[in-house]
Amino acid sequence: MAPQVTVDSINPKVIECQYAVRGEIVILAQKLQQEIQAKPEAYPFQEILYCNIGNPQSLGQKSITFFREVLALCDHPAILAKSETQALFSADSIERARKILDQIPGRATGAYSHSQGIKGLRDTIAAAIEARDGFPADPNDIFMTDGASPAVHMMMQLLIRSEKDGILCPIPQYPLYSASIALHGGSLVPYYLDEATGWVLEVSELKKQLQEAKSNGITVRALVVINPGNPTGQVLAEENQKAIVEFCKEEGLVLLADEVYQENVYVPEKKFHSFKKVARSMGYGEEDIHLVSFQSVSKGYYGECGKRGGYMEVTGFGADVREHIYKLASVNLCSNITGQILASLVMSPPKVGDKSYESYIAERDGILSSLARRAKTLEDAFNKLEGITCNKAEGAMYLFPRINLPKKAIKAAEEVKTAPDLFYCRRLLNETGIVFVPGSGFGQVPGTWHFRCTILPQEEKIPAIVTRLTDFHKRFMDEFRD
Amino acid sequence: MAPQVTVDSINPKVIECQYAVRGEIVILAQKLQQEIQAKPEAYPFQEILYCNIGNPQSLGQKSITFFREVLALCDHPAILAKSETQALFSADSIERARKILDQIPGRATGAYSHSQGIKGLRDTIAAAIEARDGFPADPNDIFMTDGASPAVHMMMQLLIRSEKDGILCPIPQYPLYSASIALHGGSLVPYYLDEATGWVLEVSELKKQLQEAKSNGITVRALVVINPGNPTGQVLAEENQKAIVEFCKEEGLVLLADEVYQENVYVPEKKFHSFKKVARSMGYGEEDIHLVSFQSVSKGYYGECGKRGGYMEVTGFGADVREHIYKLASVNLCSNITGQILASLVMSPPKVGDKSYESYIAERDGILSSLARRAKTLEDAFNKLEGITCNKAEGAMYLFPRINLPKKAIKAAEEVKTAPDLFYCRRLLNETGIVFVPGSGFGQVPGTWHFRCTILPQEEKIPAIVTRLTDFHKRFMDEFRD
Numbered sequence: 001m002a003p004q005v006t007v008d009s010i011n012p013k014v015i016e017c018q019y020a021v022r023g024e025i026v027i028l029a030q031k032l033q034q035e036i037q038a039k040p041e042a043y044p045f046q047e048i049l050y051c052n053i054g055n056p057q058s059l060g061q062k063s064i065t066f067f068r069e070v071l072a073l074c075d076h077p078a079i080l081a082k083s084e085t086q087a088l089f090s091a092d093s094i095e096r097a098r099k100i101l102d103q104i105p106g107r108a109t110g111a112y113s114h115s116q117g118i119k120g121l122r123d124t125i126a127a128a129i130e131a132r133d134g135f136p137a138d139p140n141d142i143f144m145t146d147g148a149s150p151a152v153h154m155m156m157q158l159l160i161r162s163e164k165d166g167i168l169c170p171i172p173q174y175p176l177y178s179a180s181i182a183l184h185g186g187s188l189v190p191y192y193l194d195e196a197t198g199w200v201l202e203v204s205e206l207k208k209q210l211q212e213a214k215s216n217g218i219t220v221r222a223l224v225v226i227n228p229g230n231p232t233g234q235v236l237a238e239e240n241q242k243a244i245v246e247f248c249k250e251e252g253l254v255l256l257a258d259e260v261y262q263e264n265v266y267v268p269e270k271k272f273h274s275f276k277k278v279a280r281s282m283g284y285g286e287e288d289i290h291l292v293s294f295q296s297v298s299k300g301y302y303g304e305c306g307k308r309g310g311y312m313e314v315t316g317f318g319a320d321v322r323e324h325i326y327k328l329a330s331v332n333l334c335s336n337i338t339g340q341i342l343a344s345l346v347m348s349p350p351k352v353g354d355k356s357y358e359s360y361i362a363e364r365d366g367i368l369s370s371l372a373r374r375a376k377t378l379e380d381a382f383n384k385l386e387g388i389t390c391n392k393a394e395g396a397m398y399l400f401p402r403i404n405l406p407k408k409a410i411k412a413a414e415e416v417k418t419a420p421d422l423f424y425c426r427r428l429l430n431e432t433g434i435v436f437v438p439g440s441g442f443g444q445v446p447g448t449w450h451f452r453c454t455i456l457p458q459e460e461k462i463p464a465i466v467t468r469l470t471d472f473h474k475r476f477m478d479e480f481r482d
Numbered sequence: 483m484a485p486q487v488t489v490d491s492i493n494p495k496v497i498e499c500q501y502a503v504r505g506e507i508v509i510l511a512q513k514l515q516q517e518i519q520a521k522p523e524a525y526p527f528q529e530i531l532y533c534n535i536g537n538p539q540s541l542g543q544k545s546i547t548f549f550r551e552v553l554a555l556c557d558h559p560a561i562l563a564k565s566e567t568q569a570l571f572s573a574d575s576i577e578r579a580r581k582i583l584d585q586i587p588g589r590a591t592g593a594y595s596h597s598q599g600i601k602g603l604r605d606t607i608a609a610a611i612e613a614r615d616g617f618p619a620d621p622n623d624i625f626m627t628d629g630a631s632p633a634v635h636m637m638m639q640l641l642i643r644s645e646k647d648g649i650l651c652p653i654p655q656y657p658l659y660s661a662s663i664a665l666h667g668g669s670l671v672p673y674y675l676d677e678a679t680g681w682v683l684e685v686s687e688l689k690k691q692l693q694e695a696k697s698n699g700i701t702v703r704a705l706v707v708i709n710p711g712n713p714t715g716q717v718l719a720e721e722n723q724k725a726i727v728e729f730c731k732e733e734g735l736v737l738l739a740d741e742v743y744q745e746n747v748y749v750p751e752k753k754f755h756s757f758k759k760v761a762r763s764m765g766y767g768e769e770d771i772h773l774v775s776f777q778s779v780s781k782g783y784y785g786e787c788g789k790r791g792g793y794m795e796v797t798g799f800g801a802d803v804r805e806h807i808y809k810l811a812s813v814n815l816c817s818n819i820t821g822q823i824l825a826s827l828v829m830s831p832p833k834v835g836d837k838s839y840e841s842y843i844a845e846r847d848g849i850l851s852s853l854a855r856r857a858k859t860l861e862d863a864f865n866k867l868e869g870i871t872c873n874k875a876e877g878a879m880y881l882f883p884r885i886n887l888p889k890k891a892i893k894a895a896e897e898v899k900t901a902p903d904l905f906y907c908r909r910l911l912n913e914t915g916i917v918f919v920p921g922s923g924f925g926q927v928p929g930t931w932h933f934r935c936t937i938l939p940q941e942e943k944i945p946a947i948v949t950r951l952t953d954f955h956k957r958f959m960d961e962f963r964d
Contacts, residue, residue, distance in 0.1 A: 146818060333787070
């Protein structure tokens with residue numbers, strides 16, 4: 001008998017799932033890159049400029065020295081006692097590695113850990129959350145994960161029973177959420193961020209969408225909020241966060257707070273507040289609200305995407321539900337220990353007086369201030385282009401400009417059976433090597449068109465990107481202007 | 483409104499999922515350990531002896547020096563050029579780290595990689611598979627994963643559409659399979675390994691169970707084979723493997739080959755053969771059979787569980803199905819880079835002539851020969867106990883002895899509403915500190931009772947385990963003997 005597995009016989013939820021961040025445009029970019037390698041004159045550009053994904057180190061961002069020193073020492077503790085090690089590593093990285101090894105049962109960095117992560121590292125993280133928020137954090141609430149994505153999947157798996165269960169998600173959203181909801185067979189209940197006011201999250205919109213979902217027979221179980229926003233880059237105001245907490249409390253919804261960009265705030269007038277801090281400051285405790293906060297080592301100034309470290313802080317669930325969350329974690333045994341160690345380090349970096357403190361601060365601030373400059377430069381560049389408007393990049397790693405495409409361009413896209421934003425991004429890539437992700441991968445108000453652009457290319461490359469983009473855009477508009 | 487998420491309103495598939503390896507007995511063991519720490523005289527033993535899980539380094543097994551040297555250098559490449567590094571690291575680990583870094587785009591070990599894993603590392607793995615099997619392997623067939631578990635989940639997610647889709651699984655089985663099938667809403671179709679003949683996998687049994695499943699309206703999509711066996715420790719004979727391949731080919735089933743114990747074979751008369759090698763040697767190619775092989779860095783002589791490295795080799799699927807597998811991988815972006823590097827190292831360890839070769843071989847053979855001795859000692863000890871029979875430990879890391887429990891013991895268990903094997907394991911733990919997993923967590927022929935015991939406690943502890951177990955067993959039988 002011939003093999004039986006065809007596209008017609010696989011899980012339809014898998015077929016339905018979409019993940020634009022690594023979708024069609026990126027596959028095309030990889031193809032062009034191979035062609036250029038084989039034949040450098042194949043295209044009018046020598047390099048693909050990946051602005052599609054929040055992957056800072058792939059674009060030349062350096063890792064933080066202290067973090068890598070500690071990881072290396074934990075990987076090979078045999079060198080800790082050697083004299084040469086003191087010449088190669090900072091004194092505080094040696095001390096920190098020893099401390100971490102002492103926290104690991106048997107100093108066994110090659111053993112499966114507790115399924116929630118090594119207890120001592122969770123203690124460190126809980127203490128850091130307490131210091132950040134001014135409210136208690138319990139290490140038993142921390143579930144360490146291989147990046148934030150598996151944590152999101154775990155919560156979706158827990159909450160979604162059928163397509164009648166809905167999850168309120170921002171539009172535009174990070175497509176992990178739509179992908180995970182599709183894979184788990186639930187319904188994405190959209191709420192629209194208001195582009196005109198800088199991607200503000202209006203509680204009136206939440207209420208409207210919740211009502212509409214209910215009238216369609218959907219039981220809404222949770223609200224996803226991404227703060228700072230991805231792909232939209234806004235930072236929520238504290239008053240707004242309070243209203244969101246109040247809404248979740250009133251409606252009995254789980255608040256799933258994607259807070260992986262908590263270190264990425266670029267404007268002095270805005271500050272990151274965790275949703276847990278906001279809820280606790282309103283007097284709401286464990287018994288009042290289900291609250292899950294996601295954090296990752298992939299973002300911030302550290303950008304350690306490849307290490308796959310992260311955690312979720314889970315509060316407000318009963319002990320019996322918690323047992324099932326623990327069981328889900330235990331089926332995969334534990335997250336990777338290197339990522340666990342790194343998660344503890346990003347939450348507890350060198351402090352004043354530590355040997356590495358000054359060099360660490362210089363590395364950190366160098367990256368963050370450069371990101372802020374790049375965000376502003378790109379934002380200004382977009383706003384100078386005909387038909388493009390771009391909100392302020394207050395935080396995260398992205399801009400999500402809106403493009404008012406001429407009717408002729410939309411028609412040309414339709415003729416090749418392509419969404420107009422994909423049509424624009426494909427042309428841009430083929431003519432300039434710049435990789436943006438079409439807005440349709442994130443969701444947008446029907447009839448509007450956007451793309452997501454990261455602020456991550458190295459600073460010296462930004463002027464060339466702006467020039468190439470500007471020239472391309474002018475040619476494009478000249479070709480299609482109504 | 484009060485928070486809405488209760489055990490009655492979470493996903494029933496999550497509730498149904500069981501994972502005994504980290505289940506009740508292990509939670510009890512952790513509790514006892516805490517009590518002993520607080521009050522050393524609380525129990526008649528000073529130490530919990532974890533024989534429940536294949537986690538070698540947690541029990542004192544050392545990591546392989548060469549592997550850890552390379553990982554440390556890849557974590558902190560800044561020291562590669564320093565003179566002190568040559569005093570601390572072997573010359574070939576420095577060379578290997580340089581080679582690996584050259585294979586990583588931008589030498590960025592902190593970047594997300596290709597969703598299947600870094601291409602150069604997949605090249606290394608494919609070459610190692612070719613050398614192992616004598617048949618071609620394609621790096622594009624390799625999907626690197628955080629240990630083998632996520633790979634198994636990915637295939638279950640792909641194949642299972644509803645409870646009408648079945649997966650043939652051995653009984654006893656490693657409970658990852660039953661857990662993953664439950665989470666994805668499919669049906670586990672059991673086939674029983676024949677304990678009387680040393681856990682032989684009879685194709686007649688596969689056919690019988692397949693027919694029975696079909697008559698119950700189940701579409702069987704795949705066959706799981708664990709070789710060497712977990713929890714049963716048998717190594718399949720090549721002729722047997724051929725018959726299994728033939729069965730999958732005839733029935734159009736996906737052969738899911740769990741080959742994570744491929745380095746763990748302890749008897750000279752048995753040899754590991756990959757299912758891909760067997761299928762190719764029968765003349766079956768890509769178009770004849772769907773074949774997936776799982777490998778992990780957690781097992782073998784390396785036992786690097788905490789690093790969460792592994793891969794699956796996926797062959798025999800059409801390009802369109804492969805695209806969906808790739809999409810599933812891409813939703814989680816990539817597996818952790820440290821685990822990816824380690825997976826390439828375990829498949830391509832030092833070779834004759836390399837500086838580390840002799841010390842590497844000494845470390846490897848020291849571990850493997852000790853495991854073989856421990857397996858034999860425990861097997862013999864079990865076979866000396868009244869009412870216990872234990873098959874030969876040919877491979878893997880486990881023994882799965884059968885215990886013929888006296889009727890009185892079964893009655894006593896029923897009185898406390900406990901499965902008899904759990905009753906025995908709980909008593910054993912409370913009286914001796916030894917942690918076994920009850921057979922019911924793996925499945926067993928109804929009315930028979932077993933437990934799983936790893937062969938991993940350090941060799942010097944084995945005599946004490948045998949003594950404690952023997953004394954306990956005698957007391958237990960004296961108390962309950964019919």
